[in-house]
Amino acid sequence: MSTIMTHSLYLTGRSLRILRREPVYLAFTLIQPMVWLLLFSQLFQRVTDIPGFGDVSYITYLTPGVIVMNAIMTANWAGTSFIDDMNRGVMDRNLTSPLSRGALVNGILAYQTVVTVAQSLIIFGVGLLMGARYDGGLAGVLVVLAAATLLAIFFAALSCAMALLVRSQESLIGMSMFLALPLTFLSSVLMAPQLVPDWVDTVASFNPVDWAATASREALHGDTDWSVVAGQTALLVGVAVVMGWLASRAFRAYQRSA
Amino acid sequence: MPTFDKSHTAPPPTGSGAAIQAVELTKTYGKGDAAVRALDGVTFSVPAGTVFGLLGPNGAGKSTTTKILTTLAAADSGTATVAGHDVAREGAAVRCAIGYVPQKPCFDPTATGRENLTLQGRIHGLPAHEIRQRSDALLTRFGLTEAADRVSKTWSGGMQRKLDVALALIHRPQVLFLDEPTTGLDPEARAEMWAEISGLTATEGLTVLLTTHYMEEADNLADQLVIVDRGRVVASGSPEQLKGTLDGDTIEVQLADPTARDRARAAVGSADGVRQVSVDDATLLARVGDGAATLPRVLAALDSDGIGLTSVTVARPSLDDVYLRHAGRSFRAAERAAGSATDRPEFAEAAR
Structure with a gap:
């Protein structure tokens, strides 16, 4: 195994150790998606009556959306571990060790993957209890996990890059929140694309959140058009890789002013 | 591997x-x-x-x-x-x-x-x-x-x-x-x-x-x-x-009244055997050839000008004195000057 991969694994292990010591954190992060599931499924219960919405219950429509939304919200915090490391001397020590910048970013992204998969499986379970049906079966569930993870990687890498540039917890969270909600509402997470204004649909087609939501619902609803799933997933892979690379480049900006 | x-x-x-x-x-x-x-x-x-x-x-x-x-x-x-x-x-x-x-x-x-x-x-x-x-x-x-x-x-x-x-x-x-x-x-x-x-x-x-x-x-x-x-x-x-490059000792005087420091500097500076004087708030530092011999003259000069003091010490050269000699200001004054420049973020970073 190459050095960068081994180093990435050591750093992922470090993050998972923190999670293992304080598992309450995982439970805490799950409160929000549970509230959304409950709230939105009640609030928008009748939208399925609108002609053209499609022949599914709203909880079935909503569950993959909440998984996607949760992936973004959790990933938005990823950069805070960089800021903690910067506020302590850990970042400087790491940057003066044989660790590569790529490994530092990979460690965070791999950890984010583990957390996203664990959270998504729990949301799947709660959705099922609330009456959601996953006709796509195991293949569908796996696609949702992949799409949510790719989206989480994209937002986690963005969060890491911003952390290196702004270097303050408050600015980072402020900017993340500023992005997360509009991107969620300008997508098909909550509302069927055929029922939103054209301009929203157009914007959504450039929105990674919508790519993940679309691929997820398509894979879950049974009569799956795999070309749609493949197309949206390929786009997600592309932006996740590019953003991961940009995050490792952002160290230059950090070091230039260090 | x-x-x-x-x-x-x-x-x-x-x-x-x-x-x-x-x-x-x-x-x-x-x-x-x-x-x-x-x-x-x-x-x-x-x-x-x-x-x-x-x-x-x-x-x-x-x-x-x-x-x-x-x-x-x-x-x-x-x-x-x-x-x-x-x-x-x-x-x-x-x-x-x-x-x-x-x-x-x-x-x-x-x-x-x-x-x-x-x-x-x-x-x-x-x-x-x-x-x-x-x-x-x-x-x-x-x-x-x-x-x-x-x-x-x-x-x-x-x-x-x-x-x-x-x-x-x-x-x-x-x-x-x-x-x-x-x-x-x-x-x-x-x-x-x-x-x-x-x-x-x-x-x-x-x-x-x-x-x-x-x-x-x-x-x-x-x-x-x-x-x-x-x-x-x-x-x-x-x-x-x-420290060896500094031949001589330092007399450190704590002034009772910091506002008298300019008068104190002039008085001590005119005393025989004093080579250099610097003041920083209420602390006056005089570099002298022989501390024991010069101290009475320094005290006499201050006394004749009616300048009160709270303490006086004679010290062999320290790195503080080396700093004072080469940087032209006392270490504490330099620390304060650095503190006042920390409103520039990059500088604060460098000075952290």
């Missing part, structure tokens, strides 16, 4: 015998009117196997120099080699050969002492059995064995700082950088840390570069040192050599 770095088995670089060589380093933060010249041509050379002090007030350029030598930052111009490797062109080789203890704590508080050491050893590609041996040896050396398996956030400040140093030593570096290693420690922990640092070159064969703004620390630990002020090296040599 991890690639094992060869630095801990390779012999130290020979040739010049210098473990660190810095030549005409310059660095400016910011642009235009906001530009701050952090380094203005810093040159020095550190012989292998010695403790070398980089002494100066906050904002003098110590941290910036350390950042360039540890590859954290790039110099605008000038060159530097560490353990025989060019910091600009061979950064990866430098990073394998050095240990760095930043000014801020750098251990992972959620991990135990041993877990911290294990991760650092793995990062340096050490095999598992060597990590175990080396961790045990370092924990014993720093008196941390009993606490080793407790989460390190529960440790005392002095123990945590020792863990920071142990982390930087796990891979047997050739050069150890200690950035303000005792800032924030209580006097007892500071004394313990001094004892540890002075033992390092003897038992580990290390070269240590120590930055500090404590005069006593440099005086106690450094074999050689440079005094930096406003981005320049203003004096260099061993503490004894530097």
Whole structure:
């Protein structure tokens, strides 16, 4: 195994150790998606009556959306571990060790993957209890996990890059929140694309959140058009890789002013 | 498989015998009117196997120099080699050969002492059995064995700082950088840390570069040192050599009324045997040839002008005096000047 991969694994292990010591954190992060599931499924219960919405219950429509939304919200915090490391001397020590910048970013992204998969499986379970049906079966569930993870990687890498540039917890969270909600509402997470204004649909087609939501619902609803799933997933892979690379480049900006 | 770095088995670089060589380093933060010249041509050379002090007030350029030598930052111009490797062109080789203890704590508080050491050893590609041996040896050396398996956030400040140093030593570096290693420690922990640092070159064969703004620390630990002020090296040599260049003593007078300082300066300056006078708030420092002989004349001069004082001491030369002589201002005044410039973020960063 190459050095960068081994180093990435050591750093992922470090993050998972923190999670293992304080598992309450995982439970805490799950409160929000549970509230959304409950709230939105009640609030928008009748939208399925609108002609053209499609022949599914709203909880079935909503569950993959909440998984996607949760992936973004959790990933938005990823950069805070960089800021903690910067506020302590850990970042400087790491940057003066044989660790590569790529490994530092990979460690965070791999950890984010583990957390996203664990959270998504729990949301799947709660959705099922609330009456959601996953006709796509195991293949569908796996696609949702992949799409949510790719989206989480994209937002986690963005969060890491911003952390290196702004270097303050408050600015980072402020900017993340500023992005997360509009991107969620300008997508098909909550509302069927055929029922939103054209301009929203157009914007959504450039929105990674919508790519993940679309691929997820398509894979879950049974009569799956795999070309749609493949197309949206390929786009997600592309932006996740590019953003991961940009995050490792952002160290230059950090070091230039260090 | 991890690639094992060869630095801990390779012999130290020979040739010049210098473990660190810095030549005409310059660095400016910011642009235009906001530009701050952090380094203005810093040159020095550190012989292998010695403790070398980089002494100066906050904002003098110590941290910036350390950042360039540890590859954290790039110099605008000038060159530097560490353990025989060019910091600009061979950064990866430098990073394998050095240990760095930043000014801020750098251990992972959620991990135990041993877990911290294990991760650092793995990062340096050490095999598992060597990590175990080396961790045990370092924990014993720093008196941390009993606490080793407790989460390190529960440790005392002095123990945590020792863990920071142990982390930087796990891979047997050739050069150890200690950035303000005792800032924030209580006097007892500071004394313990001094004892540890002075033992390092003897038992580990290390070269240590120590930055500090404590005069006593440099005086106690450094074999050689440079005094930096406003981005320049203003004096260099061993503490004894530097103090030896000052022939004479210092009389320090605490004035009862700080507003009388200008009159006091004039009065003392006119006294026979006084070579130089400086005042800083209520403290007046007079450099004199022979302290015991000059003291009565200084007191008489103050008395005849009706200037009250609260205390007076005569001291043999200290590094404070060396600083005063070469930087043209007292160390405390320089610290305050640096403090007032910290509204510029880059400068605050450099002066941290």
